[in-house]
Amino acid sequence: GARNMIRKSFNADWFLYKNDRNNNPHPLGPVILPHDAMLSEERSPDGGTGHAGGYFPGGIYIYEKTFELPEDARGKTILLEFEGVYPRSKVHINGQLAGGWPSGYTRFYVEADPYLSFNMPNHIRVVVDNSDVPNSRWYSGSGIYRHVNLLIGNRTHIRPNGVRITTRSVGEPAE
Numbered sequence: 784g785a786r787n788m789i790r791k792s793f794n795a796d797w798f799l800y801k802n803d804r805n806n807n808p809h810p811l812g813p814v815i816l817p818h819d820a821m822l823s824e825e826r827s828p829d830g831g832t833g834h835a836g837g838y839f840p841g842g843i844y845i846y847e848k849t850f851e852l853p854e855d856a857r858g859k860t861i862l863l864e865f866e867g868v869y870p871r872s873k874v875h876i877n878g879q880l881a882g883g884w885p886s887g888y889t890r891f892y893v894e895a896d897p898y899l900s901f902n903m904p905n906h907i908r909v910v911v912d913n914s915d916v917p918n919s920r921w922y923s924g925s926g927i928y929r930h931v932n933l934l935i936g937n938r939t940h941i942r943p944n945g946v947r948i949t950t951r952s953v954g955e956p957a958e
């Protein structure tokens with residue numbers, strides 16, 4: 784029968800790059816999520832984000848991770864849960880665009896199982912585009928600034944945050 788999805792932390796073992804002006808990626812090093820890529824930047828008076836954003840520049844940041852899944856995960860529903868990526872993210876799994884999200888402030892899910900391999904390395908690449916600055920009235924940060932989780936469940940399952948209860952009408956109280 785259907786049962787809850789198993790949620791595993793997916794925060795460890797990421798590697799960060801930043802694109803230069805010619806869109807070539809330059810390695811910044813290994814990171815553990817949550818991570819604010821903007822904090823690795825040099826601040827300057829013409830830093831793009833202005834005084835409200837701490838005079839940081841914007842940019843395009845690329846997070847990459849390689850991981851393996853066991854054979855017993857084949858045939859399951861596998862989701863990546865991103866609790867917050869600022870902003871305009873695109874998620875690639877094994878070279879294919881699997882999803883993403885325009886907003887930097889909301890949780891989103893990427894259905895990963897159609898793109899995954901089992902008993903061999905999988906590669907995930909998250910491109911975060913914060914190059915159009917200023918874009919916030921306050922310091923926003925950049926990158927995967929909240930947790931990422933791997934959710935594995937049966938094909939028949941209740942989607943995360945999928946159950947809602949609504950009061951359609953309220954009558955007179957019973958006496």
